[in-house]
Amino acid sequence: MIITIDTGTTNTRVALFEGKQRVDQVKANVGVRNTSIDGNNQLLINTISEAIVELKNKHSLQDSDIQAILAAGMITSNLGLYEVPHLVAPVSLEGFATNIKSVVIPSISTLPIHFIPGVKNLDTDNLQSVAGLDIMRGEEVEALAIADLFDIEQDAVIALPGSHSKFVSIDSKQAIQGCCTTLAGELNAIITSNTILTSSLENRFSDSLCNEALLEGYQAAESFGIGHALFQIRLKEQFEGKSHEQLASFLIGVVLHSDIKALRSAPQLGFTSGTPVYIGGSGLLCEATAVLVKHLFPEAPVYQCNDTQDLSAVGSMYIAKKANII
Template identity: 35%
Template sequence: MYIATIDTGTTNTRVKVWHEGVVCGQAAAAVGVRDTVRTGSRARLQQGVHACLETALAEAGISWKKVGLVLASGMITSNVGLCEVPHVPAPAGVFEVARGMVAAVIPEVLDGPIWFVPGVKNAVAEVSLETCEGMDMMRGEEVETFGIMTQMGLNGPALVALPGSHSKYICIDETGRITGCLTTLAGELLDVITHHTLLADALGGAFADAINPDMLRQGAAYARDVGLSRLCFTTRILHLFTGCSRNDKANFLLGAVLAADLMALRGSQALKFNPEIPVWVAGKSELRQALILLFDDDPHFRGRVREVDDAVLQNAAGAGAIAVARARGLV
């Protein structure tokens, strides 16, 4: 059976066509739920998803008649997506998430049904100022996590780190269920500081393109001592009065931003886990390398730190969605 998987985030959509566990066609477009928010209409999102499906099918060399199942995950299941599906409360494994799947027909996208995979939220009965630190949620990262587990044979307990625009840290128990997640705006914060503050001059409007361990560690240590805001201005001081390269300064800032993530992991109520459990780190190469280094340096995290390579992450969302569909009995 051919299966099409749709992974839609805030700004991008990726479609893959699978046959017997192998990707045989794919397409991507810079369209996401942000377009719905920006335009007040779902039309652009509908058109973008439809176009990606058509392109992926063409690359696979098949017609719609051969597609037996279409799955969708990510922000496409939010209130600004194509079909809102309630989050499943943690703890949630593939079977719990599978029970929350919803099928819907959206004629502007596809004549047949699309099965939408729900996200997962932390189990906080009532959110208030006193309890909000324990709350968190995700749409899309749950299937990425299941996909990483499926492809790498990962068994819990473990902590899965997915650094990016919205960095997600996901805890898995010994039965393979997600027990909770923690989100930071690490990537967005780094982007804003790099491109839209006075530091754009010091950093040349660019991120670190090669990891400098010494500068990364210095940035992390400095931020722990004086805070991120002061470190940001110190980056400008380094620019004006030292011979630090652009990449050195970018590493200095990156270390500080990621150090704040580790601080959140140590102190937040959103995740409760044994620091002895292994940590699996995915994400773009530079972010992944930097985060692995800082995890290794931090005495609080005593489990083995392992790397999830690009090939696994590239197909994680689709592989995870298929694992959930299999638990539902659709595959």
């Protein structure tokens, strides 16, 4: 059995696996945000310790039954359990494997926890400018999970839409070349719920996507900039009688205009009009990203990896196997 820990800003998942099959999982609304607020990581320690105990007791497991405990994400930051410095891209699978930090934290387990490092695009010692710089903790293992599951053996970009969307560039040997972060999901949420447009958007996301409105929103941002394009949502609601689905889709098009510009322009991604794009996850942001990339770059193969689950855990195990931990 393998235990995986995935800690983000607001949530932690501790899962039990047999091979790549998840047997059970404990979720908690505790993340590194709590460490920042509390000034210490005791709540995070307690949460993870209790989750591991719960999984072991529920499945009648002893320490001898646990092959490894793997950890990735913000848990390796200065607000997590154990800080592991970012590796500087490019980072190969072997690079991740050789830089895993294995640490026993007695208040959690007598078994070592294997912490997988994150990635930064540039060496930040004596950095003069953040141009070209980006960082990630957690998305690197998700990207490698997709590379493993879809047997990627070519230069590609892996898109991971979400609150903080990531584009991750990998080469034909599955080495991570760099990443680029946007605030797409967070912007979509803030505009939907905390602006003059909240009434027009009914303070909620749409359950479905209108491709025509999505493309119209993208084009409005291209023609007029994000500010006026956004105000058009109110105009369309008041004077064109557009449906909620159309208005919410238009908004996503406006927001994702910046994502597409980042994909095109970020030097660390090396994207061209023919670069394959793998989109991990499900939901409207993922669907919308696929629609826009297909429309704007018809020569680029687009793969929607929407049936994937447990990407963080699968990627962590992929690296751990390379390190001969499992």
